[in-house]
Each structure stands twice: as structure tokens, then as C-alpha cells.
Amino acid sequence: MEDNKNIAKNYDPKEFEERLYNEWLEKGYFTPKVDREKKPFTIVMPPPNITGQLHMGHALDNTLQDALIRWKRMQGYETLWLPGEDHASIATEVKVEAELAKKGINKKEIGREEFLKHVWDWTHTYRERIKKQLQKMGASCDWTRERFTMDEGLNKAVREVFVRLYNKGLIYRGNRIINWCPRCMTALSDAEIEYQEKQGNLWHIKYPVKDSDEYIVIATTRPETMLGDVAVAVNPNDERYKHLIGKTLILPLVNREIPIIADEYVEMEFGTGAVKITPAHDPNDFEVGQRHNLEQIVVMNDNGTMNELAGKYAGLDRYDARKQIVNDLQELGLLVKIEEHNHNVGAHDRCGTTVEPLLSKQWFVKMKPLAEPAIEAVKNGEVEFVPERFAKVYFNWMENIQDWCISRQLWWGHRIPVWYCQDCGEVIVSSDEPDVCQKCGSSNLKQDEDVLDTWFSSALWPFSTLGWPDKTEDLEYFFPTDVLVTGYDIIFFWVARMIFSAINEMGSVPFKHVLVHGIVRDSQGRKMSKSLGNGIDPLEIIDKYGADALRFTLVTGNSPGNDMRFYMERVEASRNFANKIWNASRFMLMNYDEELVNRYKSEANDIRNTADRWILSRINEVAKEVTDNLNKFELGIAAQKIYDFIWSELCDWYIELVKPRLYGDDEKSKAAAQITLIEVLKDSLKLLHPFMPFITEEIYKHITDETPSITIAKWPEFREDRNYQEDMKSMEYVIDAIRAIRNIRAEMNVPNSRRAKIMIIPSNEAAKKAFEDGAVYFEKLAFASEVVFIGENEIPKDAVSQVTEGAQIYMPLEDLIDKQKEIERLTKEKEKLEKEVERAEGKLNNPNFVAKAPQKLVDEEKEKLAKYKEMLEKVIERLNALK
Numbered sequence: 069m070e071d072n073k074n075i076a077k078n079y080d081p082k083e084f085e086e087r088l089y090n091e092w093l094e095k096g097y098f099t100p101k102v103d104r105e106k107k108p109f110t111i112v113m114p115p116p117n118i119t120g121q122l123h124m125g126h127a128l129d130n131t132l133q134d135a136l137i138r139w140k141r142m143q144g145y146e147t148l149w150l151p152g153e154d155h156a157s158i159a160t161e162v163k164v165e166a167e168l169a170k171k172g173i174n175k176k177e178i179g180r181e182e183f184l185k186h187v188w189d190w191t192h193t194y195r196e197r198i199k200k201q202l203q204k205m206g207a208s209c210d211w212t213r214e215r216f217t218m219d220e221g222l223n224k225a226v227r228e229v230f231v232r233l234y235n236k237g238l239i240y241r242g243n244r245i246i247n248w249c250p251r252c253m254t255a256l257s258d259a260e261i262e263y264q265e266k267q268g269n270l271w272h273i274k275y276p277v278k279d280s281d282e283y284i285v286i287a288t289t290r291p292e293t294m295l296g297d298v299a300v301a302v303n304p305n306d307e308r309y310k311h312l313i314g315k316t317l318i319l320p321l322v323n324r325e326i327p328i329i330a331d332e333y334v335e336m337e338f339g340t341g342a343v344k345i346t347p348a349h350d351p352n353d354f355e356v357g358q359r360h361n362l363e364q365i366v367v368m369n370d371n372g373t374m375n376e377l378a379g380k381y382a383g384l385d386r387y388d389a390r391k392q393i394v395n396d397l398q399e400l401g402l403l404v405k406i407e408e409h410n411h412n413v414g415a416h417d418r419c420g421t422t423v424e425p426l427l428s429k430q431w432f433v434k435m436k437p438l439a440e441p442a443i444e445a446v447k448n449g450e451v452e453f454v455p456e457r458f459a460k461v462y463f464n465w466m467e468n469i470q471d472w473c474i475s476r477q478l479w480w481g482h483r484i485p486v487w488y489c490q491d492c493g494e495v496i497v498s499s500d501e502p503d504v505c506q507k508c509g510s511s512n513l514k515q516d517e518d519v520l521d522t523w524f525s526s527a528l529w530p531f532s533t534l535g536w537p538d539k540t541e542d543l544e545y546f547f548p549t550d551v552l553v554t555g556y557d558i559i560f561f562w563v564a565r566m567i568f569s570a571i572n573e574m575g576s577v578p579f580k581h582v583l584v585h586g587i588v589r590d591s592q593g594r595k596m597s598k599s600l601g602n603g604i605d606p607l608e609i610i611d612k613y614g615a616d617a618l619r620f621t622l623v624t625g626n627s628p629g630n631d632m633r634f635y636m637e638r639v640e641a642s643r644n645f646a647n648k649i650w651n652a653s654r655f656m657l658m659n660y661d662e663e664l665v666n667r668y669k670s671e672a673n674d675i676r677n678t679a680d681r682w683i684l685s686r687i688n689e690v691a692k693e694v695t696d697n698l699n700k701f702e703l704g705i706a707a708q709k710i711y712d713f714i715w716s717e718l719c720d721w722y723i724e725l726v727k728p729r730l731y732g733d734d735e736k737s738k739a740a741a742q743i744t745l746i747e748v749l750k751d752s753l754k755l756l757h758p759f760m761p762f763i764t765e766e767i768y769k770h771i772t773d774e775t776p777s778i779t780i781a782k783w784p785e786f787r788e789d790r791n792y793q794e795d796m797k798s799m800e801y802v803i804d805a806i807r808a809i810r811n812i813r814a815e816m817n818v819p820n821s822r823r824a825k826i827m828i829i830p831s832n833e834a835a836k837k838a839f840e841d842g843a844v845y846f847e848k849l850a851f852a853s854e855v856v857f858i859g860e861n862e863i864p865k866d867a868v869s870q871v872t873e874g875a876q877i878y879m880p881l882e883d884l885i886d887k888q889k890e891i892e893r894l895t896k897e898k899e900k901l902e903k904e905v906e907r908a909e910g911k912l913n914n915p916n917f918v919a920k921a922p923q924k925l926v927d928e929e930k931e932k933l934a935k936y937k938e939m940l941e942k943v944i945e946r947l948n949a950l951k
């Protein structure tokens with residue numbers, strides 16, 4: 069035990085947070101061993117993107133994980149919290165590109181290799197920064213096992229999975245419609261698109277029928293794509309068009325002949341009932357095109373300009389081309405009308421550019437066969453979402469899943485492990501770089517230029533980080549992991565993909581529980597964002613209030629699955645709580661006489677009194693409840709319970725109850741109080757440790773040497789031998805009575821210096837005994853001059869009363885107030901209130917005021933009036949009682 073009197077006078081987290089963290093690292097408390105005698109408990113940290121600093125969302129995410137890990141560690145599990153970072157392919161590439169542009173460096177000019185050097189520099193800087201931030205938060209993760217999605221082991225895992233999926237026929241390369249970002253010039257997956265309703269137009273265009281005066285009108289939101297039209301489709305049952313099916317149209321502007329085809333997909337009721345078919349620029353048209361064996365004509369370049377197949381529009385940007393085309397159609401008299409039309413437009417979530425559905429040759433993962441067992445795993449409870457409602461989000465996504473486009477036209481990321489023989493065209497898919505073509509023996513091989521979608525590697529995170537594809541001890545022992553903690557916003561991107569990847573590669577789900585949390589909003593409920601400038605930097609909060617205060621605020625403000633608001637007032641309250649604990653602990657240590665305690669330690673159980681047994685029972689109960697809450701992932705409720713216990717029962721009640729004994733002469737009683745105080749404090753600190761790791765450790769070291777650190781202390785468990793039901797009941801009687809008396813005194817404005825006699829009619833024998841034993845508490849905490857028991861026939865006339873479960877309590881009025889003075893005071897009060905009532909009534913009876921004043925003012929006035937009337941009634945009541 070450290071010199072216990074030596075605890076610093078004031079709570080100053082700066083003095084110990086960093087010191088303690090370094091000590092934990094040095095001692096290796098966060099590094100578990102593979103120990104078959106013990107059960108493992110594993111969490112893999114959602115790897116933060118190396119795009120920048122950690123924000124409040126990370127702070128929440130990691131606080132929740134750390135709390136779970138610290139709790140399980142104290143329960144005796146071999147706990148592994150595996151940290152790491154994500155290379156965040158496109159997000160990082162966009163950032164670094166922008167950084168370089170500021171210095172006048174162009175990505176294309178310096179080339180792939182040189183650009184990647186810059187990204188690696190960036191990576192080193194930001195990985196280090198993220199690590200430091202997590203350490204400041206107190207994250208008890210095992211840094212010896214830290215991983216990065218682009219480190220050697222994970223590269224190996226990525227290539228291995230690619231090859232395996234390819235060999236199973238689950239990865240293919242094909243021409244399909246994908247979402248294309250013309251700014252970033254890469255394919256995107258559905259999950260990277262943000263949809264927004266935008267005002268647009270619907271252009272109605274005439275397509276003349278060949279050798280006839282007839283025409284068909286089609287409507288489109290993207291006229292520029294008409295240059296790639298290969299047909300117009302109508303419903304086979306549509307009477308308007310039946311006679312035209314099979315005939316030919318002249319596509320305006322390019323004068324190409326295109327057929328009129330029949331397809332059930334066309335809705336007769338929608339628009340004109342005729343739709344243009346552009347297989348290379350629309351996913352639905354692509355399907356129709358496949359059914360009817362139509363050509364695919366791509367009319368756009370990768371950068372969003374029109375290509376040579378667009379004829380005279382070649383080279384124009386897609387939107388300029390649109391304008392030009394509309395003008396030309398108008399001149400030709402082929403534009404029927406322009407209708408205003410709101411529709412959902414998809415934008416790239418990283419850059420905001422409107423994406424272009426485009427036919428493109430890309431790599432895809434065939435999703436249906438992978439999704440099925442992943443859906444089943446959640447249905448049969450192998451993976452449980454907390455809260456359960458998020459399973460629906462998951463099902464909805466998985467049941468409607470499209471093939472996953474995994475190739476990206478970027479440089480930063482895992483390069484696709486595919487080589488093309490330049491001599492015979494052979495496609496070689498291999499986890500190791502091949503030297504020669506297995507078909508023709510040529511060494512003229514070229515690797516695919518593209519990289520993989522960033523989520524391809526993070527999908528493997530729960531097992532790739534443990535050493536897969538090698539059969540490591542870690543993998544065998546720590547996998548499957550126990551809980552995944554993450555925000556609801558990445559259930560599709562990440563959670564779903566981890567589940568099907570693990571099932572496919574490992575034959576097991578990657579984790580048993582998914583604890584879903586919401587996002588941290590500002591105090592007004594807005595998303596924290598750069599553009600609003602309302603973000604709060606967790607490091608600034610830590611600097612000002614300490615990591616414990618931040619963590620406690622985040623945990624107690626959070627309930628699974630829901631967004632939370634971040635209030636500075638709540639951080640202050642958390643800091644005040646830390647202060648309270650500090651001061652209470654310091655008080656206990658100051659009043660701790662080691663020699664005395666040692667003398668009586670062995671007989672502690674015999675010398676304890678009711679109050680001691682009550683507080684021991686209560687912490688025993690709280691330990692059970694907190695454990696139950698944690699088992700159900702109710703971290704916020706658990707933290708709140710410890711808070712309430714420490715603040716109210718331990719500090720406000722027990723410490724006050726034992727003060728007379730601490731200052732008294734009865735050695736045994738004094739020793740019992742001191743022993744109990746420290747014991748309850750110790751258990752309280754343990755229960756609080758997962759949420760406030762630093763302050764609990766700092767105090768723990770001063771009060772016990774049970775273990776060298778609280779991080780490895782034993783989690784308090786419910787003990788039947790500490791379940792003193794009778795003592796709890798007794799103390800409840802006393803505390804309720806004291807509360808009642810305090811209420812009376814507060815209501816009547818009685819100063820503490822004015823003592824009053826307390827007369828009690830106990831409800832039963834046990835209550836009577838409790839009051840007898842607790843007489844001293846009434847004296848100290850309820851300012852009693854004396855406590856007497858009376859019978860029903862002895863109730864005094866001029867007395868105020870309160871009824872509790874254990875007693876009817878009476879206090880003589882004359883003890884509480886000076887009757888004459890009180891009458892004078894109340895009379896004055898009455899006059900004042902009457903005036904206020906009159907004023908408010910006058911205002912409200914004035915039709916001018918009621919008609920012209922804003923409703924808010926009128927309502928306020930009404931509220932005031934009601935309040936004054938109520939107060940007046942009470943004053944009159946009190947006056948009557950006195951007279």
C-alpha cells in the first residue's frame with residue numbers, strides 16, 4: 069500500500085493519467101497469454117481510418133469497448149482487445165491527393181510509385197497519432213498485437229481470400245453497370261453512394277417511326293444518355309403501341325435505327341408507357357438489354373465527358389452535352405415538353421460528385437451464395453444484434469443484396485492479385501506473384517492495375533488480425549471473438565461483410581454479439597461536422613477535464629442503438645463526480661488508523677453495527693445489479709447505478725452516519741467504521757474502474773495492496789454472507805425518517821442551528837429497534853434535540869407530522885419556529901403574493917394584452933398566475949395552522 073496520507077489534496081487527472089497508463093503498458097496488463105486453463109474474451113477494435121484524428125464517435129466507440137474489456141479482465145478472462153488501423157483506400161487517397169495539390173504536386177504527374185511513398189508517409193504519421201489518442205483515452209488494448217489493414221500478414225490474407233473466392237467461382241470479372249465517380253474516376257459500391265432528393269427535369273422527346281408519320285414519346289432525366297440508346301421498349305399488352313412492336317425508330321440527333329421491343333418490365337401507367345433502353349448507362353436497361361441481346365454503347369468517358377461515340381457532342385462535359393442536346397432537340401421540334409421532376413440522385417460519399425451509372429469491366433463478388441448462410445447465422449442466433457432491432461436492417465440489406473463490385477481504379481490499397489499474360493491472354497489469379505504464364509510460359513505478365521474496395525480487407529479483420537491464413541495459436545484461442553462494438557452506420561459496409569467472410573473462410577461467425585451504438589451529436593442534436601464547425605475534440609476535453617470525465621459522460625449518456633447529445637454541462641458533472649470520489653477517499657484515508665485497524669481486523673464481522681452491515685449489503689447488491697446490467701450490455705445503466713451508490717449512499721449517507729464514530733472514543737466502533745469504509749470504497753472503485761480507469765487506479769493504490777493494480781483486481785461478486793436483509797430494512801427506516809424530517813425543516817426554512825424534539829410512533833418492533841439504535845443519527849443528521857417514542861394518544865396538538873413506512877413522526881411547532889415571528893413573516897408573504905396575483909389577473913383580463921401579445925408571453929403570464937395562486941394557498945394554510 070502506498071503512503072495513504074500522501075494522496076494529493078486535489079483531484080488533478082493530469083498528475084496521474086499518463087503515468088498510470090505507461091505503468092500499465094510496462095507491466096503488460098493488456099497483453100493476454102494463450103492460457104487453456106482460462107476462458108478468452110476477445111474484441112477486435114473497429115480499425116479507425118488513417119484519414120485524420122479521432123473524433124467523438126471514436127471516443128464513444130472505444131470507451132464502450134474498453135469498459136467491456138476491463139470488466140472481463142477483472143472477471144478473470146484472458147482478455148484480448150486487438151487494436152489497429154484501416155488504410156481506408158479511397159478516403160486516404162482523396163486526402164493525400166488534396167494535401168499534395170496544396171504543394172503543387174499532381175498525383176498523375178508523379179506516378180503510382182511516388183504517390184504511394186507519400187501515402188505511406190501519411191500512414192506512419194497518422195497511425196502514430198491515432199495510437200497516442202487511444203492511449204490518452206485509457207484504451208486497454210494490446211499494442212503488441214496492433215495490426216494495419218495493409219501490413220504483410222493482412223495482405224497475405226486478402227490475396228488468399230481473393231484466390232479462394234475466385235476458385236470457388238464466387239469472384240468474377242464482368243461488364244456490368246456500376247456506380248462510377250467521374251471525379252475520382254473509380255467504380256464504387258452501392259454502400260458508398262449517398263442518395264438525395266434533387267429537383268430535376270423530365271424531358272419528353274419524340275422518336276420518329278421510320279417511314280411513317282408516327283412517333284413515340286419517351287421521357288428521360290438524363291437526355292445525354294440517349295446517344296447510347298439501342299431500343300425503345302413498351303409493354304406487350306399496351307394497346308397504344310401493339311401495332312408498332314417490331315418496327316424501327318430513328319434515334320434523333322444520331323439518326324441511328326433502333327427497334328421497338330416488347331418487355332413486361334415496362335409499366336404502362338408510368339409516363340408515356342414507352343422507355344428508351346440504354347444498356348450501358350442504366351442498370352435496369354442493362355437487364356433488358358441482356359434479355360433481348362441488345363448492343364451496349366458507352367457514350368461517356370471515365371471523367372464524365374462524352375466520348376467519340378457521342379458524335380458531335382464528343383469532348384463535352386456530361387452536363388454541357390445535356391444542354392446542347394436539349395437545345396438541338398428543340399430546334400428540330402422533337403422536344404415535346406419539359407416537366408419538373410424531383411428524383412433521387414446518388415452522390416459519391418467521399419467527394420459529393422453525382423455518380424454515373426456506367427457499363428464497366430470490373431471485378432465482382434457473387435453475393436447470393438455468401439449472403440444466405442450469413443442471414444441464417446443471425447436468424448438462428450449465432451450472432452445477436454444489441455439492440456435486436458438492428459437485425460432487421462441487416463436482413464433488409466442482405467436479402468436484397470447485389471453482387472459486390474470490388475475493383476477500384478485507385479492506387480492506394482490492395483492491388484488485385486490477378487496477372488494477365490501479354491502474349492497469350494491467360495488470366496492468372498494467384499496469392500503469390502507468378503514468374504511465368506502457366507499456359508504459354510511467357511514471363512511477359514502484367515498485374516491488374518486496380519486495387520480492392522477498402523472493405524474487402526476490413527471484412528477479414530476478425531480473423532486476419534489473429535494470423536489467418538496461418539494456423540496460429542492466437543487464432544485458435546481467441547477466435548471467434550465475443551463482441552463487436554460499432555456504429556449503426558456501418559452495418560452494411562462492414563458488419564455484414566465480416567459475417568459472411570468469416571463464415572466462408574473460418575466456418576464460423578466472427579463474433580457472438582454486435583453492440584450497436586448511435587452517433588454523438590452536439591447539444592442541439594446536430595451531427596458534428598467540419599462544415600458546421602461544431603465538432604468537439606476529445607483531446608481538448610481530456611486536457612481540460614481528464615479522460616475519466618469524458619469517458620463517464622459518454623457512457624452514461626448512451627443507450628444501445630440510440631444517438632446521444634454531448635453537453636459540456638454533463639462533462640462538468642462527471643468531473644464533479646470524480647472530485648467527490650477524490651475528496652471522499654481522501655477523507656477516509658485521513659481517518660484511517662492502520663495500527664488500530666490491524667488490531668481489530670480479525671474480528672471485523674463481530675464489531676460492525678447496523679449501518680456497517682447496511683452499506684456492505686448495499687454495495688453487495690449494487691455489484692450484482694451492475695454485473696447483470698453489463699451482461700445485458702446496459703453500460704449506461706450500470707455506470708449510473710455506481711454513480712448513485714457512491715454519491716448518495718456512500719458519501720451522503722454512510723460517511724455522515726459514521727462521522728460520530730470516527731471522531732468518538734469507542735475504539736472498536738471506530739475500527740469497524742474505518743475497516744468498512746475502506747472495504748466499501750475498494751469495491752466501489754472496482755465497479756467503477758471499467759468506466760473511470762484512472763482515478764480508480766490512483767485511489768486503489770493508496771487503499772490496498774490486494775493486487776498491484778486495479779486493472780487486474782477481482783471483480784466484486786454477490787456474496788450471500790454479505791446479504792444482511794434485516795440491517796438493510798433497519799437503515800431504510802432510519803434514513804426514510806431522517807429524510808422526512810429534513811423535508812419538513814427545509815419546507816419551513818428552519819436553520820440547522822435550531823434543534824427540535826422528535827416524537828415517533830413506530831410502525832412495528834423492528835422499526836422501533838432501528839430508531840432506538842439510530843438515535844445518534846437523528847441528532848447529527850436531523851438536528852434532533854431528543855428522540856422519544858409516543859403512543860397514539862400522546863400526539864401533541866401543535867405539531868407538524870410526516871408519515872414514513874416505519875413511523876409517524878411529529879415535531880412540536882414551537883421547536884421549529886418562533887410563532888409570532890413566523891406569523892409576521894407569512895403575513896408579509898401573503899400580501900406580496902396577493903399583489904402578484906392581482907397584477908397577473910389584471911394583465912390577463914385585459915383583452916388588449918391577450919389579443920396582441922405573443923402567445924408565448926400570454927402562456928407565461930398564465931403559468932405565473934397559477935404558481936402565485938398555489939403559493940398563496942399554501943401560505944394561507946400555514947397561517948391558519950399557526951393561529
Ligand SMILES: [Zn+2]
Nearest residue numbers: 249252416419
Ligand atoms: Zn468521388
Ligand SMILES: [Zn+2]
Nearest residue numbers: 489492505508
Ligand atoms: Zn501466356
